[in-house]
Amino acid sequence: MGSIFNKLLTLGPSVFVVKAIIAAIVGDILFVASILVRRAYRKRYFRKLDERVSWVRRNWESLLSGEIPFEAWRWNSFDRGIIEQLVLDRFETGDPKESARLLRFLRESGLVEKRIFEARHHHGWRRWRALVALGRTRAPEGVPALAEALRDRKLENRQAALRGLGQMGSPKAAEEILAWMVEAGPRMASLPVQNALINCSRECPQILLPYLEQADAPVREILARVMGEVATPSLEGDLIGLAGDELPELRAAAARAMSSAQPHHAVEVLTELSRDPVWFVRLRAVVALGKLRNALATPAILEALTDANRLIRMRAGEALVAQPGEMAPIFARATAQRDRYGLYAYFAALENAGLRPKLEVELQQDRTMTEPERSELLQVLANGKLSDLPTATDFADGILPVARG
Amino acid sequence: MIPFLNATNHALFIYYLVCNLIYLVTLIVAFKTSAAHQRRLESWRLRWIQQSPLTAPISILVPAHNEESSIRVGINNLLDLDYPEFEVIVINDGSEDRTLAVLQEEFDLRPARAVYVQEVQSAPVRGLYRSGRDPRLLVIDKEAGGSKADAVNAGLNAATSPYVCVVDSDSVLEKDSLLRIMLPVMSDPERVVGVGGIVRVLNGSEIEGRQLRRVRLPRKGIEIIQVIEYLRAFLIGREGWAQGNMLLIISGAFGLFRTDLIRAIGGYRSRAIGEDFDLVLRLHRHLRDKGMDYRIQFVPDPVCWTEVPSDMRSLARQRARWQKGLLDALWPNRDMLFRRRYGRIGWLALPYLWVFELLAPVIELGGMVTILLAAWLGVLSEHFFIQFMLYGYAFATMISIGSVLQEEITYKRYNDSLDVFKLVSFCFLEHFPYRQIHLFWRLQGLWQYFRGDVSWRPMKRQGLQSSEM
Numbered sequence: 001m002g003s004i005f006n007k008l009l010t011l012g013p014s015v016f017v018v019k020a021i022i023a024a025i026v027g028d029i030l031f032v033a034s035i036l037v038r039r040a041y042r043k044r045y046f047r048k049l050d051e052r053v054s055w056v057r058r059n060w061e062s063l064l065s066g067e068i069p070f071e072a073w074r075w076n077s078f079d080r081g082i083i084e085q086l087v088l089d090r091f092e093t094g095d096p097k098e099s100a101r102l103l104r105f106l107r108e109s110g111l112v113e114k115r116i117f118e119a120r121h122h123h124g125w126r127r128w129r130a131l132v133a134l135g136r137t138r139a140p141e142g143v144p145a146l147a148e149a150l151r152d153r154k155l156e157n158r159q160a161a162l163r164g165l166g167q168m169g170s171p172k173a174a175e176e177i178l179a180w181m182v183e184a185g186p187r188m189a190s191l192p193v194q195n196a197l198i199n200c201s202r203e204c205p206q207i208l209l210p211y212l213e214q215a216d217a218p219v220r221e222i223l224a225r226v227m228g229e230v231a232t233p234s235l236e237g238d239l240i241g242l243a244g245d246e247l248p249e250l251r252a253a254a255a256r257a258m259s260s261a262q263p264h265h266a267v268e269v270l271t272e273l274s275r276d277p278v279w280f281v282r283l284r285a286v287v288a289l290g291k292l293r294n295a296l297a298t299p300a301i302l303e304a305l306t307d308a309n310r311l312i313r314m315r316a317g318e319a320l321v322a323q324p325g326e327m328a329p330i331f332a333r334a335t336a337q338r339d340r341y342g343l344y345a346y347f348a349a350l351e352n353a354g355l356r357p358k359l360e361v362e363l364q365q366d367r368t369m370t371e372p373e374r375s376e377l378l379q380v381l382a383n384g385k386l387s388d389l390p391t392a393t394d395f396a397d398g399i400l401p402v403a404r405g
Numbered sequence: 406m407i408p409f410l411n412a413t414n415h416a417l418f419i420y421y422l423v424c425n426l427i428y429l430v431t432l433i434v435a436f437k438t439s440a441a442h443q444r445r446l447e448s449w450r451l452r453w454i455q456q457s458p459l460t461a462p463i464s465i466l467v468p469a470h471n472e473e474s475s476i477r478v479g480i481n482n483l484l485d486l487d488y489p490e491f492e493v494i495v496i497n498d499g500s501e502d503r504t505l506a507v508l509q510e511e512f513d514l515r516p517a518r519a520v521y522v523q524e525v526q527s528a529p530v531r532g533l534y535r536s537g538r539d540p541r542l543l544v545i546d547k548e549a550g551g552s553k554a555d556a557v558n559a560g561l562n563a564a565t566s567p568y569v570c571v572v573d574s575d576s577v578l579e580k581d582s583l584l585r586i587m588l589p590v591m592s593d594p595e596r597v598v599g600v601g602g603i604v605r606v607l608n609g610s611e612i613e614g615r616q617l618r619r620v621r622l623p624r625k626g627i628e629i630i631q632v633i634e635y636l637r638a639f640l641i642g643r644e645g646w647a648q649g650n651m652l653l654i655i656s657g658a659f660g661l662f663r664t665d666l667i668r669a670i671g672g673y674r675s676r677a678i679g680e681d682f683d684l685v686l687r688l689h690r691h692l693r694d695k696g697m698d699y700r701i702q703f704v705p706d707p708v709c710w711t712e713v714p715s716d717m718r719s720l721a722r723q724r725a726r727w728q729k730g731l732l733d734a735l736w737p738n739r740d741m742l743f744r745r746r747y748g749r750i751g752w753l754a755l756p757y758l759w760v761f762e763l764l765a766p767v768i769e770l771g772g773m774v775t776i777l778l779a780a781w782l783g784v785l786s787e788h789f790f791i792q793f794m795l796y797g798y799a800f801a802t803m804i805s806i807g808s809v810l811q812e813e814i815t816y817k818r819y820n821d822s823l824d825v826f827k828l829v830s831f832c833f834l835e836h837f838p839y840r841q842i843h844l845f846w847r848l849q850g851l852w853q854y855f856r857g858d859v860s861w862r863p864m865k866r867q868g869l870q871s872s873e874m
Contacts, residue, residue: 017792024799031806032829035813039822092450125444132448159592160448189593195457229458310520314565348518352540384518 052082064101070109084111088136103139112139119145127152128160135164143168147176151184158188166196171207174200178211181219190222197226205230209238217247224253228284231257236265243269248278255281259288263296271300279309286312290319298323302333305342313342317349327355328362328377332369335380347384356381410779417772418793424761425800431645432807438648439640439705439815446706451584454591455489461590462490463583464564464664467574468556470498470549473507475575475712480512481615483572484539488583492541494563495574498556499528499549508544513537519563521545525672527558553657554673554680561672564664571681573658576711577607577617585707586661589700596700599662599688601647601655602707603639605818606632608715617710622824627720629831630839631713637808640705640815647703651754653689655701657681659709666691678859679730686738689750706816721846728850729859731763766847798836805832 056079062068063083073079084106091102106112115137118130131149134142142164149161165173177197186193201207205227212223224247231239239261242254255273258266266288273285286304289297301323304316320330334346350356363377380386454460465483469476476495483493497505508514517535528550536542547559557571568590572578582602589597609623623629646652655662657680667673667684670691677683685701692699714720735758741747742755760768779785809828812818819825853859 017789017796021792021796021799024796024803027803028799028806031803031810035806035810035825035829038813039825092452128444128448156445163448163453189595191459191591191594194459195453195591198458225459310522311565314520344518345520348520351515351517352535354537354540 048078049082052079053086056082056086064105066108074109080111084133087111088133091136091138099138103137106137106139112137112142116142116145119149124154124157128154128157131157131160131164135160135167138168140168140170140172143170143173143176146173147180150176150180155188159192162188162192162196166192166199169199169202171200171204174204174207178207178223181222182211182215185216186218186222190225193222194226197223198229201226202230205232205235206238209235212242212250221247221249224250226253228253228256231260233261236261240265240269243273248276248281251276251278252281252284255284255288257288258285259291263292263294266292267294267296267300270297274300274304279312282307282309283312283315286315286319290315290322293322293324295323295325298330298333302330302337305334305346306337306339307342310341310345313345314348316342317345317347318352320346321349321353321355326362326366327359328366328369331359331363331381332373332377335377335386338386340386343380343386344384407782407784410775410782410784413771413775414779414785417768417775420760420768420772421793421797427757427761428641428800428804432641432804432811434648435641435644435811436807436814438644439811442705443815449588451487451581454584454587455487457489457591460489460587461568461594462492462566463488463568463570463587463661464560464566465491465493465570465572465583466557466560466564467493467495467572468498468553468560469495469500469504469574470553470556471500471502471504472574473500473503476504476507477511478612478615479574479576480508480542482577484542485580485615486578486583487580488587490566491583492543492564492566494560495542495544496556496560497544497546498553498559499547505544505546509534512539512542512544514544517543519543520565521563523562524668525558525561526675527555527562527672530559533563550675552675552677552680554677554683555675557680558672558675561664561667567664568661569664569667570659570661571657572709573711576604576658576709577612578659579708579710580616582659582707582709586659586704589702589704590661593700596698597702598666598692598699599655599660599685599701601643601652601701601703602659602661602709603643603703603705604635604656604658604709604711605639606635607710607712610710620818621821622819622827623715625715626831626834627717628713628715629827630835631720633805633808633828633832633835635713636812637805639703640811641804641808643703644705646754647701649749649753650700651749652701652703653685653750653754653758654682655685655703656709658711659707662688676859677730678726678733678854682730683734686734686741690738690741690747693747693750708816708818721849724843724846725850725853728763728766728847729854731758732851732854733859735759735763766844766851769844770848801836801840802832805835 056063059068063073073083087102087106091099094102112134115130115134119127119134119142122130127149131146134146146161146164146168149157152158152161162177165177174197177193177200181193197208208223208227208230212220212227215223224242227242235257239254239257242250243258245251245254251273255270258270270285270289274282274289276282276285282304286301289301289304298320301316301319304312305320307313307316320334321327323330331346334343350359360378360381363374363381366374369377467480467483472479480493480495495508497508513536514534515537517533519533519535521530521533528548530545530547532546534544534546536544543563545559545563547556550556550559561569570583570586586600586602589600606623606628607617608628609621610617611619611621622632643652643654660681666688670687673680674683674687688701714723735755738755741751742759744751776785776790780787780790806829809825809832813825819828
């Protein structure tokens, strides 16, 4: 009886298929073997991991204080990985005092130095891994290494560096990101850049101003959105300047940021922006007017309730419902505009906020309006749409003289 | 006759080789992509998305037709998701059972106003309701439109967020699914216009309260085979094709899209049978016509668990419908084939679907006939025939086991060793005799389509049962 290979060789033209069968069967066996081996390996790995994690947790204080010398675990990559991971996880949930203690430990044990070295000298995934860890340490000395990685050829590494800088949350990190953006232009999608900058410039938003004024249009657009999130009342003057910018994104950002300004200054600018030709500038202005929670903003929001854009009408409705003070006069004004789409948006917001019964009670108890006016408004409220009866404009005009001014 | 049979058999041989080569390439690409995705996840913290003021709101659209048995758990599960800002829009598509009543009881529905603008076509709306218990829930009660597409369109008209996520009402999402499906968008919002998540088989697993408590393999063989099919389709097929930006199917059970673009292409095609596939295909066409730089991506870890048919009859109907849906979407878009404007979609993805998905049952049936004929006429080498069958079986099994391995390496949802043993065992059964039965269902689907039978037949379901609710 000849060997199986001799038999296969005699198959002639079909030998190709036989080879394919063998390859496929070997593939089947290999895959099944991989599953089994992996299961066995994981079982062993997790047993060891559990054992070491448990040891680390038992000796946590001794490790952190240096009672157990750093050299005892630093050279063992398995233990080092576990300790670093646990420290970084605690870092994210700990209070400032605990975070300071953990950062001191990371420095003293040399883990920060090690990551900085790796971030500077390694390539590919190893660099990426170092950048991720370095960002999580929030150690300020890691900023230069992360900033260098912003110039990496690999997008993955640039993203890791950017997120790392974002986690630092310091103006120094913001400066590095801004310098990189001006130097290279936005070489990444805008959202990760904006998120990082928001974290870093929250404490010191004025850091953005020179770049907002001088950078190229694409960079300015990205920064404008950041400014919209981090602006403080102290930047009011600069924001008014931005409100007149030629870039709609900047005007929208200025509108967003104005919600944190003093109402008597902001209302005028925001009213102007709520009439902007670009819809998203108007939308931002209306949302900001709503956030001011000030009666001075009411006329502009009422005007926005008749906007051609449904999103703006919706936001205007929500803003009106959230306005402080009595609801009846505002409802009367909204009705007086005789705009059924606007009134629909107002009703939608009213019902979503569950304030319909409150408005009804207010209308019934209001002593300043005449009986026909009250009856009409109650009818509109009950039907949810405009009637053909005379409008309540006069009544509304009388109620909101300051706001209209 | 004999030269013809020889030529046909040769063509069939080449067809199989090319098909297997494509499977092999997608398997390798999927292994590589998954590994990279796993590493990339290490640098992401889902908390960042949750805390970022720039995270875009999402409207979750849930079409429901006669879903009284699962709607309660399904919607509670959605309202419980981790995401900073989202709304759930349930579209009751003319249900004849107690779907609306169950919603009213559970969520304290009250007639409400919402900005509903008929931007895309759908059947008339009878009423809008908002939940008194959770204002994020809006219910649209509409007349039956005869298709899921029509119901989703109604939801699209009421959606107020820049992204819509379409979810089946009988599906259960994992708590962080929305955060995970938004990862590609957060990384590149300018280009990413659609993202598909993975859909897995719910049968056999345990639900507690609003969440999946324990993942187990279903008991019935027919369900286990579907687990393998889903793993192969998502972890290998979609992962592989998405890598080249050629993803043509985002499952209707769980997919995220940019709202403005879906509206721009007129929403879902109301009469579409495979509305999910049809939508993605039209989206590709629209974006390529406009010359836009875009990405439609697949993310393998935001998991949606869904119930699959547990009896042969329902499975046969589902597969026939999928085949009809494929033809129904491919035929109107046939002009995209081999056109420069549509790039790799027209030159690779669509030809693949035509030849190796749509026509596969016809070609396989034709192959069987010619092989039998050749055997009868005595022109077929018995040796060769057996070897070829063996090869086909071993290779197809390898791809199936590859998908189980991929699951093991990456996401490892089936922890029980017995479950994995069963999965691997069923990989050997999948290609004989299940594949041949499946072939028959697909042929049935094509036949029904040509006869004009495009009606939707309901699937027999257990419904989502929670041990707590």
